[in-house]
Structures are given as structure tokens and as C-alpha cells.
Amino acid sequence: MKEYPMTFREFIKRFPDEQHCRDYLYELRFSDGFVCPKCSHDKHWKIGELLFECAKCGRQTSVIAGTIFQDTRKPLMDWFIGIWWLSTMKTGASALGLQQVLGLKSYQTSWTWLHKIRKALVNPNRSKLLGTVEIDETIIGGVATGKRGRGAENKVLVIIAAELNGKKIGRCRMGIISDASSDSIHPFIIENIETDSTLITDGWRGYNGIEKKGFSRKIHVQKTNPNQEELLPHIHLIASLLKRWLLGTLHGAVESQHLQSYLDEYVFRFNRRKSAQRGLLFYRVLESAMQTKTITYEELTDHKI
Numbered sequence: 001m002k003e004y005p006m007t008f009r010e011f012i013k014r015f016p017d018e019q020h021c022r023d024y025l026y027e028l029r030f031s032d033g034f035v036c037p038k039c040s041h042d043k044h045w046k047i048g049e050l051l052f053e054c055a056k057c058g059r060q061t062s063v064i065a066g067t068i069f070q071d072t073r074k075p076l077m078d079w080f081i082g083i084w085w086l087s088t089m090k091t092g093a094s095a096l097g098l099q100q101v102l103g104l105k106s107y108q109t110s111w112t113w114l115h116k117i118r119k120a121l122v123n124p125n126r127s128k129l130l131g132t133v134e135i136d137e138t139i140i141g142g143v144a145t146g147k148r149g150r151g152a153e154n155k156v157l158v159i160i161a162a163e164l165n166g167k168k169i170g171r172c173r174m175g176i177i178s179d180a181s182s183d184s185i186h187p188f189i190i191e192n193i194e195t196d197s198t199l200i201t202d203g204w205r206g207y208n209g210i211e212k213k214g215f216s217r218k219i220h221v222q223k224t225n226p227n228q229e230e231l232l233p234h235i236h237l238i239a240s241l242l243k244r245w246l247l248g249t250l251h252g253a254v255e256s257q258h259l260q261s262y263l264d265e266y267v268f269r270f271n272r273r274k275s276a277q278r279g280l281l282f283y284r285v286l287e288s289a290m291q292t293k294t295i296t297y298e299e300l301t302d303h304k305i
């Protein structure tokens with residue numbers, strides 16, 4: 001197994017300058033050596049710091065095209081530090097914090113970077129939850145709709161699923177749903193949970209019919225005192241931790257169009273809460289960043305949703 005830096009000091013030693021960062025991204029991109037994406041030829045010339053030209057067809061390939069680093073004009077080292085900072089921090093990361101860490105002049109740049117990095121927290125190759133999975137919806141309040149000038153405060157419905165290993169909680173997933181109908185709930189289940197898993201739900205009809213799609217279902221129903229927290233205690237624990245985190249890290253300032261990326265960040269942290277190898281997380285996020293398309297400030301602030 002590769003040696004991963006585990007402390008910030010080791011990290012700085014491993015990536016002391018731009019060249020080391022470029023070399024590492026090159027390795028990630030072309031782990032089996034350079035291959036032209038157009039003609040599959042392997043002979044190539046270096047024509048820029050991150051740009052290579054195929055010797056056969058002349059096609060130019062940038063190491064960072066199609067990644068979250070695409071078109072960046074900032075040093076890769078800044079990106080590496082930002083990713084290290086976000087992925088090794090135990091709690092949350094704010095745009096103001098990143099701005100201070102990197103000494104960025106613009107808050108907008110810092111805010112945009114955080115969103116780009118958050119996109120990479122969802123590993124494109126991640127596997128679905130499986131086994132016994134508890135699932136329920138919760139309401140996140142105080143979410144701005146993103147329609148500026150109206151000051152509308154909205155509530156957003158979030159569905160949470162968590163693996164149960166005995167009494168312990170395993171991995172979780174979260175998604176925004178427009179309502180609690182089966183048309184909204186079933187696609188979330190199918191996208192995030194392996195068939196043949198056993199779902200523990202309450203008696204809500206939005207879950208009805210999921211058995212026909214390959215899942216088993218155990219229904220926990222209240223007998224006398226309808227207390228949802230006792231019914232599905234694990235999801236309620238996660239939901240209350242999530243709400244505390246949103247308030248603490250983001251000071252409750254969440255716009256609905258960005259809520260999913262905050263949920264993804266929370267899931268990333270939650271699912272790795274027991275990981276002793278914080279440094280390894282940095283490499284996982286970096287790998288994922290190389291497979292994640294970037295998002296621009298304009299796309300992030302497009303309020304037409």
C-alpha cells in the first residue's frame with residue numbers, strides 16, 4: 001500500500017511545489033501511462049505545464065480537463081491545501097475559513113472553490129447501501145428559496161437512509177425530495193440502496209409497493225403513543241446531528257439550491273467519522289476530483305431552479 005501523509009507537515013513535504021502537484025495529477029489521470037483519448041496512441045509530447053499533444057493525431061489533452069480544476073488560474077498547491085483542509089477537518093468548512101487559510105482576496109472565489117470541492121466529495125464509484133437500512137424523512141427549516149428579494153423562508157423535505165449493523169449505524173445517504181409520495185421516495189431508494197436489502201420504515205404509504213421493486217420492508221408502527229423518535233431512532237439521531245451541523249457550520253444560512261451539496265458534505269463526514277486515516281481521505285477526494293466535472297460560479301448562482 002502507498003504511503004500517505006498523515007499530518008499537515010508530511011503533506012507539505014509531499015507536495016512542496018507546483019511540479020509535485022502536477023506530477024501527482026498526471027499520475028492520477030494517466031495511471032497506466034498516457035493514452036490519447038481520440039486515437040489511443042501512447043506517444044506524446046509535453047507542450048505546456050499540464051498540456052500534452054498526441055504524436056499521431058495531434059490531439060491536445062490537458063491533465064485537468066473535465067476535472068474540478070479545469071480552467072483554474074490559481075496554483076494547484078492552493079487547491080491541494082484547500083482539499084486537504086476540507087477533507088481532514090473533523091467538523092465543517094466555511095468559505096470564510098478557506099479564504100483565510102489560503103489568503104484569497106475574494107470571498108466569491110473561496111465560496112466557489114468550496115462548492116467545487118464539495119462536488120468531489122461524492123465519489124462517482126461509490127457503492128449503494130445494503131443490508132438492513134432504516135429510512136425516514138425529516139424537515140429542514142429556515143432554507144432560503146434562492147429567489148432573491150422575496151425573503152421567503154422555506155422548509156425542505158429531506159430523506160435519510162442509514163445502514164444498521166446490529167445496534168450500530170453504518171453508512172448513510174441523504175437526498176432532497178419534493179414531497180413524500182412514492183413517486184419521490186422510491187427513486188431515492190432505488191438509487192441509493194441495493195435491492196434485496198431490508199428497509200425499516202414507518203407505516204407511511206409513500207413506502208408502499210417498494211417490495212415489488214426487490215426490497216424487503218419491515219414496518220415499525222406506533223402502538224399507543226405516536227412517538228416517531230422511538231420508532232426510527234437512528235434516523236432521528238442522524239437528523240438532529242445534521243440540523244446541528246447546518247446551524248453550527250453554515251450558521252443556518254442555506255439556500256435550497258445548495259442544500260444537496262451540504263447534505264453530501266455531511267454524509268461524507270458522517271460516513272468517515274471513525275476513519276483514523278484522515279490523510280487517506282485527502283487522496284480519496286483528490287481521486288474523485290479528477291473524475292468530477294467542474295461547476296462555475298455562474299452555474300452555482302443560477303437561480304432558475
Ligand SMILES: [Zn+2]
Pocket residue numbers: 036037038039040041054055056057058059
Ligand atoms: Zn491521438
